[in-house]
Amino acid sequence: MNQDFQHAAGEELEIITVRVEKEARNRYLLYGAEGKLLLSLHEDIMVAYRLFKGSVITPELLQEVVIKDMQHQAYSLGLRYLGVKPRTRSQIKQYLQRKDIEEQYIEHALDRLENENLVDDEEYARQFALSRMNSGLKGRLMIRQELQQRGVPKELAAAALSDVDESSELAAAQKLADKKSRSLKGELRARKNKLTAFLLRRGFPSPIVREVIRGVSWEPDHSSPEEEDGAFA
Numbered sequence: 001m002n003q004d005f006q007h008a009a010g011e012e013l014e015i016i017t018v019r020v021e022k023e024a025r026n027r028y029l030l031y032g033a034e035g036k037l038l039l040s041l042h043e044d045i046m047v048a049y050r051l052f053k054g055s056v057i058t059p060e061l062l063q064e065v066v067i068k069d070m071q072h073q074a075y076s077l078g079l080r081y082l083g084v085k086p087r088t089r090s091q092i093k094q095y096l097q098r099k100d101i102e103e104q105y106i107e108h109a110l111d112r113l114e115n116e117n118l119v120d121d122e123e124y125a126r127q128f129a130l131s132r133m134n135s136g137l138k139g140r141l142m143i144r145q146e147l148q149q150r151g152v153p154k155e156l157a158a159a160a161l162s163d164v165d166e167s168s169e170l171a172a173a174q175k176l177a178d179k180k181s182r183s184l185k186g187e188l189r190a191r192k193n194k195l196t197a198f199l200l201r202r203g204f205p206s207p208i209v210r211e212v213i214r215g216v217s218w219e220p221d222h223s224s225p226e227e228e229d230g231a232f233a
Contacts, residue, residue, distance in 0.1 A: 011059070012056050012058050012059075013033075013038060013056070013057050014032060014054065015032065015053055015055045015056075016032055016033055016035075016053065017035070017053065018030055018046075019031070026044075027041065028041055028043060028046055030051060039051075039065065039066075040069075041065065041069050042073070042076070044072060045065060045068050045069045045072055051065070070101075071109065073101070073105070074096055074101045074105040074106055074108065075108075075109040075112055077095070077099055077109075078092045078095070078110065078113055079118070082118055082119070086124050086127070088119070088151045088152055089114070090150065090152070091150055092109075092110060092119065093151075096109065121153065121156050122156050125147050125152045125156045125159070125160035126159075126160045126163060128146070128147060128150075128160070129147070129160045129161055129164055130163075130164065133164055133169060134172065137172045137173075137176040138202050139169060139173065139204030139208070140161045140164060140169060140203060140204075140205070142203025143161060143203060144158070145203070166208070169204065169205075169208060170208055172204075173199055173204045173208050173209065173212045174215065176202065177195060177199060177213070178216070181195055181216050181219075191218065192216075192218075195213060195216070196209055199212065199213075
């Protein structure tokens, strides 16, 4: 709507009427002569440029106001998206693209969010890695993959994982193995193979998996005749 008016504008126009836009929060509709709709603006932009009843809009001012309003829309959408939980720059960009925001306004919004320390891929990666390993019980290989899926650059993902020491990863693997081993059935060799494959799928490196498997306290599976006969004693 704003851009259509921009192309048609060639002279100064006076704002005759200002009305609240019912379907959009904190936005106003500015009308000119004969009830012609001139602009739809966020109230912050309207106040900043003092575009009230009786104000005159020049073509140059119109172009500037349209750009500022689009920048504000992109920023507000990004801020609202961030309000749910932390996001990466890439995730916010994809969200704004789905909202049909133009690329130039997306980049402006992302830069502003970063400057305000509301978007920080490095800190996001660090917190994500710690959370996934400690509560999600996942290894660094899977965490790296998940970070990259969320648009975190490879170097930032690697840096975040370098902060996670091997003892923490080992502890996570042990906790997961202890829980999983109790649900496995069958011969001991088969259970070990199943647990090994499970831990590898969860992203734990092979050396840690081997160490964890050696330390598991296997409970007898009474459904397995071989173990009952003491074949694996």
